[in-house]
Amino acid sequence: MFVTILDVGIAGLLMGGLYALIAMGLSLQYGVARVLNIGHGEFIMLGALATWSLHTVLGINPLLSLVICAPAGFVLGYILHRTMYKRLMVTSASPGIFEGNSMLASFGLLFIIQNLAYLIWGTRYKAYSYLAVPVNLGGALFPANSLVTLGFSLLIGIVFYIFLVRTRMGKAIRAAAQDASTAGLMGVNINVVLALCFGLGVAMAACAGMLISMNYSVFPSMGMEYTVIAIIVVVLGGLGSIPGSFIGGILLGVLGSIVTYFDAGLALVAYYVIFILLLLLKPTGLMGK
Amino acid sequence: MFVLEGQGVTKYFGGLAAVSDVDFHVDQGEIVGLIGPNGAGKTTLFGLISAALVPNSGTIRFKGENITGLRPHQICKKGLARTFQSVKVFSDMPVINNVVLGVHFGTSERVKAAQAANEADRLLEFVGLSGRAMVPAKDLTLVNQKLLEVARALATKPEVLLLDEIMAGLNSTEITQAMELVSKIRAQGITIFMIEHVMKAIMSVCDRIMVLDHGKKIAEGTPQEIATSKMVVEVYLGE
Amino acid sequence: MIQLSWASIRASKSYLIPGIILLLGLIVLAGLPSFGPKYSVIFLSTIFMYIVLTTGWVMFSGPTRQISLATAVFFGIGIYIAAILGKHMPLLVMVLIGGLASSVMALLVGSLTLRLKGVYFTIFTFGLLELIKNAINWYEVTFTGTRGRFVVVVDNNTIYLYMLAITVLTVLTAFLIRRSKYGLALQSIGEQEEAAAHIGINVTLMKVSIFAISAFFMGAAGAVMATRWTYIDPFMAFNMNYSFTPVLMAIFGGVGQLGGVVSGAIIFAYLEQILITKYPFYYMLVFGIVMVVSVLFLPNGLAGVVKNWRARTTGGRYVRT
Numbered sequence: 095m096f097v098t099i100l101d102v103g104i105a106g107l108l109m110g111g112l113y114a115l116i117a118m119g120l121s122l123q124y125g126v127a128r129v130l131n132i133g134h135g136e137f138i139m140l141g142a143l144a145t146w147s148l149h150t151v152l153g154i155n156p157l158l159s160l161v162i163c164a165p166a167g168f169v170l171g172y173i174l175h176r177t178m179y180k181r182l183m184v185t186s187a188s189p190g191i192f193e194g195n196s197m198l199a200s201f202g203l204l205f206i207i208q209n210l211a212y213l214i215w216g217t218r219y220k221a222y223s224y225l226a227v228p229v230n231l232g233g234a235l236f237p238a239n240s241l242v243t244l245g246f247s248l249l250i251g252i253v254f255y256i257f258l259v260r261t262r263m264g265k266a267i268r269a270a271a272q273d274a275s276t277a278g279l280m281g282v283n284i285n286v287v288l289a290l291c292f293g294l295g296v297a298m299a300a301c302a303g304m305l306i307s308m309n310y311s312v313f314p315s316m317g318m319e320y321t322v323i324a325i326i327v328v329v330l331g332g333l334g335s336i337p338g339s340f341i342g343g344i345l346l347g348v349l350g351s352i353v354t355y356f357d358a359g360l361a362l363v364a365y366y367v368i369f370i371l372l373l374l375l376k377p378t379g380l381m382g383k
Numbered sequence: 384m385f386v387l388e389g390q391g392v393t394k395y396f397g398g399l400a401a402v403s404d405v406d407f408h409v410d411q412g413e414i415v416g417l418i419g420p421n422g423a424g425k426t427t428l429f430g431l432i433s434a435a436l437v438p439n440s441g442t443i444r445f446k447g448e449n450i451t452g453l454r455p456h457q458i459c460k461k462g463l464a465r466t467f468q469s470v471k472v473f474s475d476m477p478v479i480n481n482v483v484l485g486v487h488f489g490t491s492e493r494v495k496a497a498q499a500a501n502e503a504d505r506l507l508e509f510v511g512l513s514g515r516a517m518v519p520a521k522d523l524t525l526v527n528q529k530l531l532e533v534a535r536a537l538a539t540k541p542e543v544l545l546l547d548e549i550m551a552g553l554n555s556t557e558i559t560q561a562m563e564l565v566s567k568i569r570a571q572g573i574t575i576f577m578i579e580h581v582m583k584a585i586m587s588v589c590d591r592i593m594v595l596d597h598g599k600k601i602a603e604g605t606p607q608e609i610a611t612s613k614m615v616v617e618v619y620l621g622e
Numbered sequence: 623m624i625q626l627s628w629a630s631i632r633a634s635k636s637y638l639i640p641g642i643i644l645l646l647g648l649i650v651l652a653g654l655p656s657f658g659p660k661y662s663v664i665f666l667s668t669i670f671m672y673i674v675l676t677t678g679w680v681m682f683s684g685p686t687r688q689i690s691l692a693t694a695v696f697f698g699i700g701i702y703i704a705a706i707l708g709k710h711m712p713l714l715v716m717v718l719i720g721g722l723a724s725s726v727m728a729l730l731v732g733s734l735t736l737r738l739k740g741v742y743f744t745i746f747t748f749g750l751l752e753l754i755k756n757a758i759n760w761y762e763v764t765f766t767g768t769r770g771r772f773v774v775v776v777d778n779n780t781i782y783l784y785m786l787a788i789t790v791l792t793v794l795t796a797f798l799i800r801r802s803k804y805g806l807a808l809q810s811i812g813e814q815e816e817a818a819a820h821i822g823i824n825v826t827l828m829k830v831s832i833f834a835i836s837a838f839f840m841g842a843a844g845a846v847m848a849t850r851w852t853y854i855d856p857f858m859a860f861n862m863n864y865s866f867t868p869v870l871m872a873i874f875g876g877v878g879q880l881g882g883v884v885s886g887a888i889i890f891a892y893l894e895q896i897l898i899t900k901y902p903f904y905y906m907l908v909f910g911i912v913m914v915v916s917v918l919f920l921p922n923g924l925a926g927v928v929k930n931w932r933a934r935t936t937g938g939r940y941v942r943t
């Protein structure tokens with residue numbers, strides 16, 4: 095009985111760590127830059143497929159490929175914001191309209207990235223094996239790569255948290271998240287901060303993609319599933335709260351694990367039911383404003 | 384029976400009482416002014432009357448009927464209309480359509496299209512916007528947009544009209560014209576409750592004035608009484 | 623965009639010639655099964671489907687400015703009605719029930735959620751799509767044993783004529799609503815919801831009503847198209863492409879003008895039919911690029927571009943936009 099609980103609990107944490115990572119990236123983009131990036135999952139997919147390519151073609155260690163993929167993701171995101179979303183900020187008549195337009199633009203991006211991926215990598219599912227050795231934790235067996243995933247998610251989460259709270263740039267980001275125009279008046283270069291946040295969000299997506307590729311097979315249309323989960327977690331944690339996304343991710347992962355234990359097919363249904371109930375009853379989520 | 388009255392009206396935002404236990408009344412045919420420093424709760428009170436906001440406690444009666452808990456469109460149909468502090472005209476429509484909407488939906492009568500257009504034309508003339516019927520509302524000057532809001536509100540055939548700072552941002556001539564318009568509206572038999580900061584306007588046009596400060600009613604009386612009240616002067620100069 | 627007041631529109635004669643042309647076009651289309659090439663009927667049915675979905679989407683999301691991604695939900699409900707009831711009743715009845723079922727769903731969803739602001743509403747409708755898809759899938763797998771269902775077979779000509787009829791009804795309804803006081807009221811809700819409520823407009827009732835009306839047409843179209851596919855499953859029926867594509871088509875065509883919306887649907891549906899078999903990924907890529915370009919540079923879509931071009935070529939007088 096205890097082993098079962100441990101089993102379900104740890105599986106939940108493993109999933110949850112991944113969910114938290116995915117959600118934090120989206121939360122950064124929406125909470126600060128006010129862009130609801132429907133294409134978030136596509137950046138995850140890019141990170142995953144890029145890692146696969148680097149590993150199978152060039153033999154690079156997936157964990158190491160992070161050094162390439164994360165900065166690349168950051169740069170991509172930064173440029174996208176400075177060009178595309180910045181223009182939308184200028185042409186949109188109100189924040190509400192900007193949110194709508196940036197979501198639509200992200201739609202377009204979704205199709206562009208996904209189909210470019212199809213053209214580059216083809217439709218076949220791809221996978222590689224790395225650290226697939228079982229580890230024994232309190233009687234239950236877990237693959238090492240899952241544990242590495244959890245570890246990484248926690249690490250990135252903590253590092254990011256420290257960055258937000260302790261560094262100057264982090265404070266600027268938090269100020270911008272609260273009130274962009276006032277932050278701008280107080281000397282924060284708002285354009286840079288917003289683009290930075292968007293870039294960081296993409297970088298996190300790339301990291302998540304790398305971790306996913308270690309555990310599951312990857313393919314160009316894998317992104318949407320993660321985008322949806324990210325949205326659910328962000329709403330659960332509270333739109334605009336990055337710590338909320340972290341906690342929400344872990345929570346959803348554990349919940350999913352529990353539901354899966356009883357009936358695997360119901361997990362997704364459960365996620366959406368929670369999502370819908372949240373939106374109807376407490377849209378601000380756990381920690382949102 | 385007062386045409387509009389409220390007892391113990393209270394509204395909290397978080398822990399702060401924006402309006403606190405306010406009693407008020409407006410008699411048929413009066414022009415009542417509502418003044419007070421910024422943040423005193425004046426627009427909040429209007430919001431509570433028009434049902435844009437729900438009070439935490441207290442009741443509001445319109446023509447003797449308890450209207451607390453009704454929704455804005457229902458209150459409009461009963462005969463209470465308002466304008467907004469930050470002008471809310473329908474920008475992408477022509478001026479006349481803004482008013483036509485009020486004619487069609489502001490009362491329970493069914494109006495034919497041609498009749499609605501005529502009525503709208505008449506109202507535009509009443510407020511002084513005749514030449515502008517086909518202009519998109521967003522292309523109007525601020526003062527004209529405020530006049531449009533008034534015309535739109537009048538289209539709903541109100542018995543009581545709430546005016547929220549219609550003179551803000553107007554120059555001297557425009558203020559005088561606005562004051563004349565307010566008198567014209569009262570002459571039509573419409574009761575007016577108006578928030579204003581422009582003192583000379585309030586003092587000369589109102590029959591009675593209420594003063595709010597920090598959500599509470601602190602004074603009420605004729606313009607003469609209010610102008611000479613030490614407390615009111617302190618409240619305005621003190622904060 | 624100026625909506626001319628009712629009185630002045632009725633007085634104008636400029637709708638006479640386009641009206642006659644449209645009528646002639648309709649007659650030709652109606653006669654197509656008899657004398658047109660075989661494939662054209664199938665081809666056009668799909669285009670009609672997109673016109674219905676896109677026009678339906680614009681009916682609600684255009685004026686209210688709330689982006690709904692529930693199009694696929696309503697379409698899918700129609701599909702499932704066809705799968706469940708198609709064998710037991712005449713086609714017309716089934717189609718009507720498909721439309722009604724979707725309407726009821728829209729009423730339900732609408733009254734619960736239309737107060738959700740902006741982005742929340744959109745992601746809710748998206749979540750709804752995913753919920754229904756997965757819930758039905760779970761149900762089918764767990765209780766009926768098979769994931770998919772067979773749908774009653776109907777010949778292509780009948781499908782075509784039904785789709786033609788639904789398309790005409792949808793576009794006509796959209797047109798009439800837009801020019802009525804209700805269309806004006808919907809526009810005012812989108813611009814200044816609070817002010818609209820204060821001049822007597824029952825905002826919730828209006829939004830929910832138009833949501834339900836648009837859903838009716840989407841559901842009816844779904845019921846008809848299901849008979850063409852003959853086998854359906856939750857993932858086919860509740861495919862998010864049917865939510866995304868109409869949005870693209872409408873934005874590209876120009877949300878403000880009905881002609882733009884229909885044109886956008888026709889252009890993209892045509893492109894899809896041509897490219898989807900040989901170059902599916904290129905087609906979707908172009909889709910994405912057009913979407914981004916439209917949102918960034920063509921706020922009024924193709925219709926806006928046409929309007930600007932016409933304004934420039936009529937000598938630069940103040941043009942009513």
